[in-house]
Amino acid sequence: MKWSCSDIKELPKVANELIAQxxxxxxxxxxxxxxAGKTTFIKAICASLGIEEEVSSPTFALVNxxxxATELVVYHFDFYRITDVSEAYDMGFEEYIDSGNYCLIEWPEMVEEFIDSEFLKVRIDSNGIKRTISIV
Structure with missing residues (x-):
């Protein structure tokens, strides 16, 4: 599955399709x-899920x-700055992913081999004008 977006205004449609699929x-x-637009796409996904509060990258907090309003919970992770997987576990990463709530993970390379459950892999590529969003 693959989408091409030449305008940021197309992201909500892609987010809705991803959640529906x-x-x-x-x-x-x-x-x-x-x-590439990872945080921007996560903002669109959160909006599709009914999140009305401001969505921002948790680069320093690691998780937001x-x-x-319907009590749906979304955890947004950004592991760009961690240097060791123990940092993720020290902040309770396992409990978050086992919670049954949405967990949206930017820069998952450091932790992906330790995730026991199946997860969806989304690749975002950008050439400056057009974004390609694909399921890997």
Whole structure:
């Protein structure tokens, strides 16, 4: 499955399609270079899930929690700056992914081999004008 977006305004449609196509998948890992649009796409996914609060990259906090009016919980991780997987476990990463809530993970490379459950892999590539979002 693959989408091409030449305008940021197309991301909500792609986010809706992704959620509709994989309704049971709550653990989603996002791959892509710096600036590819991982956080921007996660914002669109959160909006599709009914999150109204501001969504931002948790680069320094490692995780942000968002709650919808319907009590849906979304955890947004950014592991760009960790240097050892123990940092993820020290902050309780296992409990988050076992919670049954949505877990959206930027820079998952450091932790993916330790995730026991199946997860959706989303690759975002950008050439500056167009973004390609694909399920890997």
């Amino acid at each position: 994989f309704p049971e998948c709550k653990l989603i890992a996002f791959y892509g270079e710096m600036g 929690e968002y709650n919808s």
